[in-house]
Amino acid sequence: MNLESLKNYRLGVRRGVRFNVHLPLSETTQRVDSNRQLFNMLEKSRIDIALVGKANGLQIIREMEVTDITPLPRPC
Numbered sequence: 001m002n003l004e005s006l007k008n009y010r011l012g013v014r015r016g017v018r019f020n021v022h023l024p025l026s027e028t029t030q031r032v033d034s035n036r037q038l039f040n041m042l043e044k045s046r047i048d049i050a051l052v053g054k055a056n057g058l059q060i061i062r063e064m065e066v067t068d069i070t071p072l073p074r075p076c
Helices: 003-008 018-022 035-043 054-064
Strands: 011-014 030-032 049-051
Touching (some): 011 035
Parallel strands (some): 011 049
C-alpha cells in the first residue's frame, strides 16, 4: 500500500490532525471531530479506512471492543 492507492478508498480523517495535510484527500473524504466517530463510521461501512495514529487507533479498538477492524501497514 502507498499513499497513491488510498485514492481508491472512502477515507475518514479527524479534523485538525497535522499529518492529514500531506495525504491525497479529496472532497469525498469524511472529516470528523473524534477518533470514536471515525471508528463508528468504519463499523457502519460509511468509510473504508480511518486515518489515525496507530496507538490511538488500537486504543479505540480496545475501548469499543471491536473485533472486525484491524490496522493496516503504514503506507510507503
